[in-house]
Amino acid sequence: MAKAFEEQRRSPDLEALPFEDRIGLLVDREAAERDTRRLTTRLKIAALRQTACVEDVDLRTPRGIDRAVFAKLVEGRWIDRHENLLVTGATGLGKSWLACALGHKACRDNRSVLYHRVPRLFEALALARGDGRYARLLKSLGRAQLLILDDWGLSVLTAAERRDLLEILEDRHGRASTIVTRQLPVDTWHGAIGDPTVADAILDRLVHNAHRLQLTGESMRKRSAKTITLDGQPEH
Known part of the structure; x- marks a missing residue:
């Protein structure tokens, strides 16, 4: 507010405004600054892998993304209801990018977010168990209102990883939302967990209340590469 007041003093045009209007501008400036600081802090804690936002999501390229479904995901009420989101599809279709875009939107909506690549998260949990x-x-x-688990299930889980994943999902079940991205379809996840009993417990907490995005089509990276020639000009 003090900074905005000094700017008002240096701006002769604002001297003609009524006192109430000038006070209103100061309050609006303070509120905007606080919102910006909070968002910056939330994004820093979230540590999203990619700088993505939902306004930049390409809905024109056929990838199996239903516009109405995606609009509801962007709205974010599913997070308030503590529901999950499973994003599957071949490599290069933008699973991680979509997850980060929804995470960014959740931060903008004043929700707490954490992003983790699953292999590195398991490594961090193993180290944490030791110290x-x-x-x-x-x-x-x-505690995070939205947890993003990216690149899950690249290999069959070990016994320790199964326990860790179950602990995470048990703590969050019915209390918070989780986004999981994986290349393979959901019906193959049971085998990737390794132990049938633990797999049943994990999938029960993850799948039954989950929205699903099954991405299809051509790799977005390959598609982008095709539009650029060696001299940097678009192909015709």
């Missing part, structure tokens, strides 16, 4: 930070790390994962 006494395990419970604290699990608690932080459980």
